[in-house]
Amino acid sequence: MKRMLAILGVGLVVGGCSEPGPRNTGVYLLLDTSGTYTAQLDKAEQIINYTLTRLDGEDSFAVARIDTGSFSERDIVAKVTFDDRPSAANGQKRAFSETIHSFLGGVQPASNTDITGGMLQAVEFLNEKDSGRKTIFLFSDLEEDLQEGYVRDIPIPLDGFEVVALNVTKLTSDNIDPREYLDRLEMWRARVEGEGGTWRVINDLDRLERLL
Amino acid sequence: MNLSNLLSVTPYPALSAAIWLGLLVALLYLARSSGHKLILVFCRTLHDAMAHTADALTRTEAQLAARNREVLLAAGREAKERIIEREFDRVAASVEKDLGAYPRFQRELSESIVRIEEDYQKTVDVPPEPPGWVKAVDAVAKIDARNNNLVGDILADIHKSLVKAHEHAMDEYRGASRKRHELLRGMMPLWRSIQHNLTHVNKNVESLLDRSRSIDRHMQEYEEMARGTDRALQVLSSSSLVQFFISAFVLLVAVGGAAINFSLIARPMAEMVGGTSFIGGFQTADIAALVIILVEISMGLFLMESLRITRLFPVIGALADKLRVRMIWITFTILLFLASVEAGLAYMREILMQDELATSALLRGGDVIENDFAWITTAAQMGMGFTLPFALVFVAIPLETFVHSLRTIVGLLGIGALRLMGLFLRALGGTFQLAGSVLIRLYDMIVFLPLWAELTFSKRGDSNTDIYPEVR
Known part of the structure; x- marks a missing residue:
């Protein structure tokens, strides 16, 4: 009722105003497929499916894996921009979920972990989509392990991006010295915020409503 | 020149202050007669301005009351003419039949x-x-x-x-x-x-x-x-008030019906116009749904006008009978079409909801719960989608009553507001006049010392000294 009246009143007044910016959301989920982390991938499916339920028409969603060299389109497992018709968007969501399910069933562990490359790829993808809200989910233990020769000491243009680290597990060494874990989190926070992005960590996957 | 400068004319601030005060009192005493006149003229001007404005408001109030009376009587006469006309129609029909x-x-x-x-x-x-x-x-x-x-x-x-x-x-x-x-x-x-x-x-x-x-x-x-008797006017006024509140209540009910109608079709409308396009900050689907409802209400108005049940648009009422009948059929056909569209959209809404529930259940890893009685909801929604547009047609009747009674109500409110403003301005004018006398006495309090001296000296010569010649 209120919405109807608001539309009636305000809609007529501001109908001729300038076109507002994009309202859609772009989400890029980076899946860490390094050796130690593949055991956590079943949780990733839960997150992806939850994310799918929260996205609407014209939103974009891509899932990519983090492996030895992640700055590549080949690492994108599935990507979709939802149709603005709800019925078509529902069909796309089901198809996307099936693709992810089959991928996670046969994923091979990677020897190295190129998180920076994956984030650069995410930034490139989301900028191309010109989303109003740009979010990068980082499903990883945040332990970057680059192969020799890969240059990743470069700035990531994260201005206007929201980076959410999910399920940041503790490594065996973290248990010995927790400072390593805290330092790792702090390093990524400083790096993301230093580039103009916002940083969040969600480890409690039972409370995914804070995700989007 | 600030206060510290003023207080430094002598080495002692208290003395400086006393000097300045003495000068001020002397100045005020010398200018007492002019000061009194100034205060009086100022306050009287304000009082007169307020009084004139109040008079103007009273005249406007009287004009508005006359206008309201005319409107009320004209509306009453028109309504009565309609009733008598219909009674004669019935008599004619009865005689004919x-x-x-x-x-x-x-x-x-x-x-x-x-x-x-x-x-x-x-x-x-x-x-x-x-x-x-x-x-x-x-x-x-x-x-x-x-x-x-x-x-x-x-x-x-x-x-x-x-x-x-x-x-x-x-x-x-x-x-x-x-x-x-x-x-x-x-x-x-x-x-x-x-x-x-x-x-x-x-x-x-x-x-x-x-x-x-x-x-x-x-x-x-x-x-x-x-x-134009007072009794007729009283009857019409009270009748108008009653009609206003009743029609407002019925219109509120109609707005509730329109809101339900809106919620029935807004969601599936996204399938037609897309769920993500916006116009002025609002979803195009919502606006489209609202437009459909407004078009239905407009068609209802035209239908009622063509049937000569309401008389909001004299042009329609004055149309030739043949054209008017055509208009009845055209508006009814459009309404029927829109009602069918709404029924379809209501059905679509149910399908979309089921599809969305199934997708959510699949994504959350749950099972889709089959509801054997879902057809009842679907049928009810379709029925409502089809019926509500026709129900909204009858909004025209309370709307006409509301519009007509609103004229009287607005007139009455205007008269009340003008009367209150007039009273307030008169009271304010009186206050200004009183304030003039008070200010003169305050003025004299400041110069009480030289005034007392003047009175003392003058009493020796003349006992009938009037210290407030201007006030009289």
Whole structure:
């Protein structure tokens, strides 16, 4: 009722105003497929499916894996921009979920972990989509392990991006010295915020409503 | 020049302050007469301005009241004209329908009466004629039959013939009576028909008399309105207030219906116009749904206008009957089409919800719960989607009443507001006038010392010194 009246009143007044910016959301989920982390991938499916339920028409969603060299389109497992018709968007969501399910069933562990490359790829993808809200989910233990020769000491243009680290597990060494874990989190926070992005960590996957 | 500078004219600030105060008092004392006049003129100007504004407001209030009275009486006259017009229409219809059948009634009555008369004539009881030979028989009967066998035989034969004739006469008489009874029985339906026809005629005449009494009453009220009597005005004012609140309540109910209608079609509308496009910050689907509802209401208004139930658009009411009937069909067809669209959208809404629930269940890893009674919800939604547009058609009636009564209400509120403003301004003007006297006395309080000295000295010479010549 209120919405109807608001539309009636305000809609007529501001109908001729300038076109507002994009309202859609772009989400890029980076899946860490390094050796130690593949055991956590079943949780990733839960997150992806939850994310799918929260996205609407014209939103974009891509899932990519983090492996030895992640700055590549080949690492994108599935990507979709939802149709603005709800019925078509529902069909796309089901198809996307099936693709992810089959991928996670046969994923091979990677020897190295190129998180920076994956984030650069995410930034490139989301900028191309010109989303109003740009979010990068980082499903990883945040332990970057680059192969020799890969240059990743470069700035990531994260201005206007929201980076959410999910399920940041503790490594065996973290248990010995927790400072390593805290330092790792702090390093990524400083790096993301230093580039103009916002940083969040969600480890409690039972409370995914804070995700989007 | 600030305060510290002022206080530094002497080495002692207190002394400086005293000097300045003395100078100020001396200045005020010297300018006392002019100061008083200035204060008085200023306050009187304000008072006059307030009084003039209040007068202007009172005049405006009177004009508005007159205008409101005219509007109210005109609206009342128009409403009464409509009622009288409709009463006459009903009388005309009644006369055409019932009195038009009077020749037939009369013919039927005449035929029935003629038939009854004929039957009555037929039922006249004709006494059987006495046989002519009764006297002869009587004479023969007096002969002594014991001494004459011949006479006895004759008498026996006569007796036999008499009995036979009697039986024959009785048979004839019974037959005639039966026939008469049958004729009388046959008259019963004719009597009933006459009674029925007369009752019908009586009812019609009574109905016409009732209508004529009603027309008389309305005419009297109309005449009162035409004369513009206070009683008519009071009746119209209270009636207008009641109509305003009732129509506002019905309109609120209609807005609720429109809101339900909106929620039924807004979601599936996204399938047609997309769920992510926006116009002025609102979803295009929502705006499209709202537009459909508004178009339905507009069509309802036009339909009611074309049917001459409401009179919001005189142009439509003044159209030729043929064109008006066409308009009725066109608006009804558009409404029917929109109602069908809404029913379809309501069905689509249910399908979309089921699809969304199934997708959510799949993504959350749960099972889709099959609901065997979902068809009831779907049917109810479709029914509502189809019915509500037609229900919204009737919004035109309370809307017309609301608009008409709103004129009176706004007028009454305006009169009230103007009266309040006038009162306030008069009170304010009075306050300014009073403030003038108060300020003069405050002024004199500041210069009380030289004033006291003046009074003291002047009392020695003249005891009738007036210290407030300006105030009088």
